[in-house]
Structures are given as C-alpha cells and as structure tokens.
Amino acid sequence: MTLHIRLDGQTDLTGQIYRQVRRAILDGRLRPGDRLPPSRELARTLSVSRLTVTIAYERLAGEGFVRTAAGSGTFVSSAMAGQKRDEAPAIQAADAISPRPIWDTVVLPTAFDRPAIYDFRTGLPDGALFPHRSWRRLVGRELRAAETSAMIYGQPGGASLLRSAIARHVAVSRGIDASEDRILITSGTQQALDIVARVVLTPGDTIAVEDPGYEPPRHLFRSLGLQVAGVPVDHEGIVVDRLPNDARAVYVTPSHQYPLGVVMSMRRRRALLQWAERRDALIIEDDYDSEFRFVGRPLEPLQTIDAAGRVIYVGSFSKTLSPSIRLGFLFAPASLLPALRKAKYVSDWYAPELLQNVLGNFIAGGGFARHIRKAGAVYRSRRRLIEAAIRRDFREHLDVVPSETGLHLTATAKHLSAAELELVAGRARERGVAVHRLVSFAVTEAPRAGLVLGFGAIRTDQIEPGLKILHECFR
Numbered sequence: 001m002t003l004h005i006r007l008d009g010q011t012d013l014t015g016q017i018y019r020q021v022r023r024a025i026l027d028g029r030l031r032p033g034d035r036l037p038p039s040r041e042l043a044r045t046l047s048v049s050r051l052t053v054t055i056a057y058e059r060l061a062g063e064g065f066v067r068t069a070a071g072s073g074t075f076v077s078s079a080m081a082g083q084k085r086d087e088a089p090a091i092q093a094a095d096a097i098s099p100r101p102i103w104d105t106v107v108l109p110t111a112f113d114r115p116a117i118y119d120f121r122t123g124l125p126d127g128a129l130f131p132h133r134s135w136r137r138l139v140g141r142e143l144r145a146a147e148t149s150a151m152i153y154g155q156p157g158g159a160s161l162l163r164s165a166i167a168r169h170v171a172v173s174r175g176i177d178a179s180e181d182r183i184l185i186t187s188g189t190q191q192a193l194d195i196v197a198r199v200v201l202t203p204g205d206t207i208a209v210e211d212p213g214y215e216p217p218r219h220l221f222r223s224l225g226l227q228v229a230g231v232p233v234d235h236e237g238i239v240v241d242r243l244p245n246d247a248r249a250v251y252v253t254p255s256h257q258y259p260l261g262v263v264m265s266m267r268r269r270r271a272l273l274q275w276a277e278r279r280d281a282l283i284i285e286d287d288y289d290s291e292f293r294f295v296g297r298p299l300e301p302l303q304t305i306d307a308a309g310r311v312i313y314v315g316s317f318s319k320t321l322s323p324s325i326r327l328g329f330l331f332a333p334a335s336l337l338p339a340l341r342k343a344k345y346v347s348d349w350y351a352p353e354l355l356q357n358v359l360g361n362f363i364a365g366g367g368f369a370r371h372i373r374k375a376g377a378v379y380r381s382r383r384r385l386i387e388a389a390i391r392r393d394f395r396e397h398l399d400v401v402p403s404e405t406g407l408h409l410t411a412t413a414k415h416l417s418a419a420e421l422e423l424v425a426g427r428a429r430e431r432g433v434a435v436h437r438l439v440s441f442a443v444t445e446a447p448r449a450g451l452v453l454g455f456g457a458i459r460t461d462q463i464e465p466g467l468k469i470l471h472e473c474f475r
C-alpha cells in the first residue's frame with residue numbers, strides 16, 4: 001500500500017517519518033497486519049537515504065508498533081493499532097468552509113439502510129425477478145469485446161446502440177416517434193431533471209411540481225436556485241388551474257402520479273399542454289411506472305400529443321430492471337439536444353459504457369420486453385392481493401386510490417388523521433412492516449392522511465402476513 005508521508009524541510013527526517021507512521025497506527029489508518037512500504041521504496045519516494053527510513057522503522061519496532069519478519073517485510077503489530085484515536089490530527093480539520101444552507105434541508109434516504117421483514121416500501125423492484133442469467137451473458141460478452149478494443153471515453157449523448165434500442169422500444173410501447181438523435185442517456189431520472197433544469201432554467205425561475213409529489217427533484221431544483229411551487233393533485237392529476245402564472249416549467253408524472261397513483265386524464269393533459277403554450281413554459285414528463293400496466297388502455301404520453309414542442313420526456317430503468325443499473329434517458333426537442341449533451345458532458349461526461357451496451361443489447365434482443373411481461377405478471381398478482389385486502393379488511397379505515405399501473409398502491413384514510421396514521425405506521429415498523437405515509441410526500445398543501453404500499457420488494461407470500469400485522473396496528 002502507498003503510505004502518505006509529508007516531509008517538512010530537511011531536519012529530523014527520521015523523526016518525521018517515525019511520528020507520522022506512529023500516528024497512522026494509533027488512529028487506525030494503518031491496521032494490524034498492514035505491511036509498511038519496504039524501506040528502500042519509501043526512501044526513494046521521499047528522496048531520503050535508506051538509512052533515514054530504516055532508523056525510523058527500528059524505533060517503531062523497538063516500541064512495539066511494528067514487527068519485522070525476516071525476508072517478508074515490516075508489519076503493523078496488533079497491540080498498538082487504533083489505540084489512541086483522540087491524538088490531535090496532523091492538520092486540524094477546518095470548519096472554515098461551510099455548505100450553503102440549502103443542504104441542511106436535504107435528508108438522505110436512510111430508510112433504505114434497514115431491511116424490513118415485510119417490505120411495502122415504494123421504488124424497489126424485486127431482485128429475484130431481475131434477468132440475472134441474460135445479464136451475466138451480456139456482461140461477459142462486453143468484457144470479452146473490451147479485451148481487444150481501445151479504452152476510450154464515451155459520447156456524452158450516450159452509446160448509439162442503447163439510444164437506438166430505446167428509440168425502438170418507446171416507439172412500440174408508448175407510441176413515441178423517437179429518433180435516436182433526440183435521445184440522451186442519463187444516470188437515471190434524477191440526472192435527466194438536473195440536466196434539463198440547467199439547460200433551460202435560470203436561477204430564480206419558478207418550476208411547478210405535484211403536491212404531494214416525488215421529493216428528490218424538489219431538492220435538486222432548489223439547489224439550482226429555482227423557486228419550487230407545489231401544485232395540488234386531484235383524481236385527474238395535477239390541477240392545471242392552480243399552476244402559478246410565473247412558472248417557467250412543470251414537472252409531472254402523468255402515467256402513475258407519485259405517490260397518489262392517479263392517471264392524468266386526457267382532459268387534464270390537453271389543458272396542461274395549452275397552459276404550457278400560453279405561458280411559453282416547458283413540461284417535463286416523467287413517464288414513471290408506465291411499463292407495468294394492469295388494467296385499461298394506456299393514455300397517450302403528453303409527448304405524443306404535444307404539437308408545440310414543449311415536452312421533454314424522461315424514462316428510467318430503475319423500476320423496470322434495477323436502481324443499481326443507474327441508467328435512464330430523456331427525449332427532447334432537437335433544438336435542445338446540443339446544449340443537453342454539453343450539460344451531460346460537464347456533469348459527468350457520459351454514463352458507464354459497458355452497462356449502456358449491455359442494456360442496449362438486452363433491449364434490442366427482446367429481453368427487456370420479455371422481462372416486463374414476466375415481472376408484470378408477478379406484480380399484477382401482488383397488487384391484486386393488496387387491493388383486495390385493503391377493500392376487505394381495511395374498509396373501515398382506508399380507501400384505495402384507483403390506479404392502473406406501477407409498483408405501488410395508495411390508500412387514503414377515511415377518518416384517521418395524519419398523526420393517528422403516523423402512530424399506526426410507527427407501530428407497524430416496530431413489528432417489521434415498512435410502509436410509507438402519504439404525508440411524507442407533501443410539498444405545501446395540507447398533508448392528506450394515507451398509506452403508500454409498494455409491492456416491488458415484498459414477496460407474494462409475505463403480503464398477507466404483513467397486511468395482517470398492519471391491520472392489527474390500527475387497533
């Protein structure tokens with residue numbers, strides 16, 4: 001391992017090396033059994049004589065910090081390691097630079113750190129349904145191809161293979177007439193929103209979001225200096241009449257509103273498009289959860305009924321495949337593409353090429369469509385179980401919000417207040433049942449009381465026992 005030692009001036013070089021290695025052992029940076037760099041090598045790195053290093057090592061050995069094994073090197077001994085964490089650090093950690101106050105308002109999603117026994121949280125597809133075998137084969141193929149190709153940086157817009165596969169996929173599944181040149185590959189929806197906001201909006205601009213709604217984009221927009229305006233959602237989707245006059249953009253989830261689950265009606269879609277045209281505004285359409293459709297015919301995406309070029313369509317593979325792939329895409333008017341590619345370039349240049357090619361081949365080879373059908377059938381049966389149980393066993397307390405797609409169901413409280421439901425959810429959590437509360441998605445509207453039940457992560461046979469416990473927690 002490379003050991004960082006900083007020598008100051010030309011005096012007491014042995015002492016400086018001794019003290020810094022000693023400190024690294026005491027504060028645990030060097031652990032028992034770690035091998036110190038050979039004296040010859042360290043001497044060369046520090047431009048000192050080998051004797052300078054040898055004497056420092058001998059002193060450390062004499063005090064029991066290290067032991068020397070003839071022929072194999074000098075090792076940290078277990079007795080002293082990590083014993084004195086309170087020793088003053090070499091350089092005082094400075095508090096001189098603080099983050100902007102906006103970061104105090106962002107809470108990292110720690111909820112995902114602790115696994116639940118009955119996991120009804122949203123946003124988590126089932127790992128057991130992931131197409132592991134096909135994926136392994138395709139990754140192997142990419143790695144083999146990489147053995148003979150140059151290691152070069154990728155294109156900010158994304159790999160052509162993946163862009164054309166997505167273009168064909170959305171053309172078939174969503175009726176979107178996408179050319180691959182207008183698709184940009186991103187690290188999930190979140191980065192798509194980041195790039196769009198940077199390219200189109202100016203700090204101080206207002207962006208409207210659904211209330212209740214998906215939280216991470218709100219933090220993102222605020223961190224970019226935008227004003228975020230929550231707009232209520234009813235059974236037809238975002239209430240267009242309540243959009244602020246000065247909004248330059250609106251972020252919506254029309255296929256499966258997150259978290260309520262309602263589908264935006266065609267009437268509302270048209271009203272939203274008219275509003276955008278009138279106000280010279282942009283619509284960001286997050287086609288969240290559209291792939292897993294259980295009842296009815298899908299409504300046209302906003303993007304396909306937009307005649308004025310005001311919609312940017314965003315998709316993600318986090319729910320359909322896995323959040324760990326961290327790939328998504330956006331489809332934008334041609335006029336924006338050059339700037340969007342530049343924004344991707346200055347952000348993180350491009351998404352990992354290997355994964356892009358694996359995903360591109362997976363989609364192009366028909367694996368993705370097969371996976372959606374297979375996983376969709378499992379999710380459909382889970383959803384049916386949950387919906388039936390809520391209508392039957394929880395009818396005294398909860399109303400199911402009608403919805404047609406996706407990986408979660410929302411139920412609003414009939415009589416209980418948000419605070420009372422909070423207690424129910426807390427009692428359930430203690431008994432290993434994880435559910436989201438509707439209030440946690442509120443922006444500014446008076447929060448509605450309700451529960452949001454995901455069925456991506458929970459095994460089918462765990463649903464009934466989990467709901468039984470949840471039901472007991474209402475008493």
Ligand SMILES: Cc1ncc(COP(=O)(O)O)c(C=O)c1O
Nearest residue numbers: 123188189190214258288316318
């Ligand atoms: C409304 C909504 N859109 C998109 C996503 C996916 O985001 P990403 O692609 O950044 O993982 C989520 C994940 O929970 C979501 O709730």
